[in-house]
Amino acid sequence: xxxxxxxxxxxxxxxxxxxxxxxxxxxxxxxxxxxxxxxxxxxxxxxxxxxxxxxxxxxxxxxxxxxxxxxxxxxxxxxxxxxxxxxxxxxxxxxxxxxxxxxxxxxxxxxxxxxxxxxxxxxxxxxxxxxxxxxxxxxxxxxxxxxxxxxxxxxxxxxxxxxxxxxxxxxxxxxxxxxxxxxxxxxxxxxxxxxxxxxxxxxxxxxxxxxxxx
Amino acid sequence: xxxxxxxxxxxxxxxxxxxxxxxxxxxxxxxxxxxxxxxxxxxxxxxxxxxxxxxxxxxxxxxxxxxxxxxxxxxxxxxxxxxxxxxxxxxxxxxxxxxxxxxxxxxxxxxxxxxxxxxxxxxxxxxxxxxxxxxxxxxxxxxxxxxxxxxxxxxxxxxxxxxxxxxxxxxxxxxxxxxxxxxxxxxxxxxxxxxxxxxxxxxxxxxxxxxxxxxxxxxxxxxxxxxxxxxxxxxxxxxxxxxxxx
Numbered sequence: 117x118x119x120x121x122x123x124x125x126x127x128x129x130x131x132x133x134x135x136x137x138x139x140x141x142x143x144x145x146x147x148x149x150x151x152x153x154x155x156x157x158x159x160x161x162x163x164x165x166x167x168x169x170x171x172x173x174x175x176x177x178x179x180x181x182x183x184x185x186x187x188x189x190x191x192x193x194x195x196x197x198x199x200x201x202x203x204x205x206x207x208x209x210x211x212x213x214x215x216x217x218x219x220x221x222x223x224x225x226x227x228x229x230x231x232x233x234x235x236x237x238x239x240x241x242x243x244x245x246x247x248x249x250x251x252x253x254x255x256x257x258x259x260x261x262x263x264x265x266x267x268x269x270x271x272x273x274x275x276x277x278x279x280x281x282x283x284x285x286x287x288x289x290x291x292x293x294x295x296x297x298x299x300x301x302x303x304x305x306x307x308x309x310x311x312x313x314x315x316x317x318x319x320x321x322x323x324x325x326x327x328x329x330x
Numbered sequence: 331x332x333x334x335x336x337x338x339x340x341x342x343x344x345x346x347x348x349x350x351x352x353x354x355x356x357x358x359x360x361x362x363x364x365x366x367x368x369x370x371x372x373x374x375x376x377x378x379x380x381x382x383x384x385x386x387x388x389x390x391x392x393x394x395x396x397x398x399x400x401x402x403x404x405x406x407x408x409x410x411x412x413x414x415x416x417x418x419x420x421x422x423x424x425x426x427x428x429x430x431x432x433x434x435x436x437x438x439x440x441x442x443x444x445x446x447x448x449x450x451x452x453x454x455x456x457x458x459x460x461x462x463x464x465x466x467x468x469x470x471x472x473x474x475x476x477x478x479x480x481x482x483x484x485x486x487x488x489x490x491x492x493x494x495x496x497x498x499x500x501x502x503x504x505x506x507x508x509x510x511x512x513x514x515x516x517x518x519x520x521x522x523x524x525x526x527x528x529x530x531x532x533x534x535x536x537x538x539x540x541x542x543x544x545x546x547x548x549x550x551x552x553x554x555x556x557x558x559x560x561x562x563x564x565x566x567x568x569x570x571x572x573x574x575x576x
Contacts, residue, residue, distance in 0.1 A: 197576055225543050232539075246570040254568070265460050268566065274576065283576045289561025291573070295553040302365070302549030317545050325543055 149243050152251035152273040155280040157240045159188050160255070160271070167227070168234035178326065181230075182223040189226075190274065190281040191219045194293050197283075200301040202309050210311040214318075221318040224325035229292075233257055238269070249276035366479050367552065373482040374548050380487060388530055395527045406450040408528050412461060413442050413449025414521070417505045422464035426472045428565070434459050463562065466503075467496025471563040480552055488555035 166172070166180045195218035196203050196211070203211060236257045243253045251273045256266035272284040272291075284293040300314060307313045362370040399407070416439040423432035438454040438461055445453045455461065470492050471477070478491035486497070501507065506521070544550040 193576055197574075228539065228543065244568060244570045246573065250576075252568065252570050252573075265455075270568070272573070272576075288558070289564075289566060289568075290554055290557040293576075294557065294574070295550060298365070298553035299544055299546045299549040302552075303546045306546070314545065321543060321545065 145245060145248070148249075148275060149245055149251055152275065152280055153240050153243050153253050155273060156253040156255065156271045156282075157238075159184070160238050163188075163230060164234055164236075164238065167231050178227060181227050185223055185226055186219065188282050189222070190277075190283050191215070191222055193274075193281075193283055194222070194296075195219070197293055198297040198300045199304075199311070200297050202301065202304050202311065205309060206311045210315070214311050214315050217315040217318045217322070220322040221325075224322045228325050235259065235261070239266075246272075250274055365549075365552070368479050369481065373480065376482040376484055377487075377548055377551070379484060380482070383485065384530075388526065389534070392527055392530045392534065396531060404528070404531065407524055408532075409442070409446065409452045410449045411521070411525055411528055412452075413439065413446070414506055415463075415504075416442075418500050418503060419462070419464045421503055422466055422469045422500075425466075425469045426464070428464075431462060431464070431565075434462070435464075462565070465493075465496055466499040467493035467559075468563050470496055471559075477556075477559070480556070488551055493559065 163181060163184055166177060166184060169177065172180065192215050195215040198218065199206065199211070199214065206214070236259045239256050239258060241254045241256055243251050245251055253271045253273055255269050255271065257269050258266045268286075268288055270286040271282055272286075273280050274283050275281075284291050286292070303314055303317070304311065362368055367373065396404070416435055420432055420435040420439065423429075423435055437459050441454040441457075441459065442449050442452055445451070452461075475492050477493070481489045481491065481494065483489050483494060486494075489497075507518075540550055540554070541547050
């Protein structure tokens with residue numbers, strides 16, 4: 117078997133491996149960063165494809181988008197973040213009920229946000245590593261029918277659980293989870309920290325967002 | 331223009347001062363102080379007032395504008411108004427030391443004013459010289475001036491003391507305000523009116539979406555305004571380390 121690879125070629129291969137090994141060992145971060153970019157690229161395109169699939173009924177589109185979204189997004193982590201300081205003071209049962217209500221609200225809200233951009237294409241332009249398992253993937257939303265500058269959309273990807281998950285999205289520098297936290301905390305501040313009131317409000321919004329706009 | 335906008339700013343200030351002094355006996359809540367919004371109740375009342383102005387005056391006018399003026403015409407109006415702002419943007423680019431951006435602004439002014447037939451067309455964007463916004467509020471931020479408490483101004487909407495002062499300075503340095511010609515007040519009023527129509531036309535659906543999906547529209551708008559302004563001050567440069575941990 118040894119003679120199937122000539123000594124010269126074996127030496128070249130060994131030398132190439134020797135050269136490549138430090139690169140491979142030094143770039144696990146680069147590999148992780150590329151994985152985050154690929155994760156966003158592949159899955160956001162899947163989401164946009166579902167939203168623009170005219171063969172699907174409204175219910176089918178909603179259900180497929182929701183299934184995809186809940187598989188990509190760490191809804192529980194986002195929900196707990198948006199409670200702000202009330203996460204520590206609210207009863208645990210209320211917090212769990214809130215996570216459930218937030219899941220329904222987020223699915224409806226994100227679908228209504230992304231539905232506006234189904235005619236546009238998304239292009240990954242790079243990424244930044246904020247921490248070893250925390251990446252910001254930069255993309256551009258390009259409208260082929262317009263001369264306007266592409267919109268910058270960033271996706272925050274965490275990989276600390278072993279698989280990449282989305283935890284936030286920013287449109288032109290505005291982070292959605294930050295905005296949600298600000299308004300939920302303000303709402304709770306006006307309602308004596310009553311998470312059940314927020315849950316009722318979110319549930320109502322989720323139903324309304326699912327209705328066609330006039 | 332200076333007189334009209336100055337009148338509006340003065341009226342806003344008067345309403346605000348009256349509201350603020352009226353609320354002087356109502357101490358701000360701990361939450362309001364934590365969010366740097368000590369005048370929250372007055373701001374909420376002003377937002378409701380602005381909503382009524384929008385509902386009964388602005389939105390119906392925008393609807394008529396959309397019916398009467400086709401998309402190409404509205405695009406021309408948008409380009410023209412944008413071109414008028416370029417001198418002010420140039421000054422603020424220079425004040426911030428952004429020479430490359432100032433150069434782009436200058437080229438846009440020259441190209442769009444000439445080849446763009448007075449600014450109604452935007453050939454500069456077609457050849458890769460894209461536009462950007464700058465204002466004296468951003469200049470003050472770059473110079474280290476803090477934004478101050480959140481404010482909602484009558485007519486003008488979300489703001490803060492720094493941005494309100496910036497708006498007054500931009501009004502004063504706008505070269506079209508230095509032009510003395512007949513019917514100046516009508517020119518100024520017309521420009522303000524079409525700026526309002528253009529802005530509302532572009533943002534109406536977005537605002538509707540925010541209102542529809544918000545648990546608390548007021549605080550949603552406050553968060554959006556602050557994040558947007560910070561992004562504008564940074565000229566879109568990302569500051570990943572400033573983000574909170576999840």
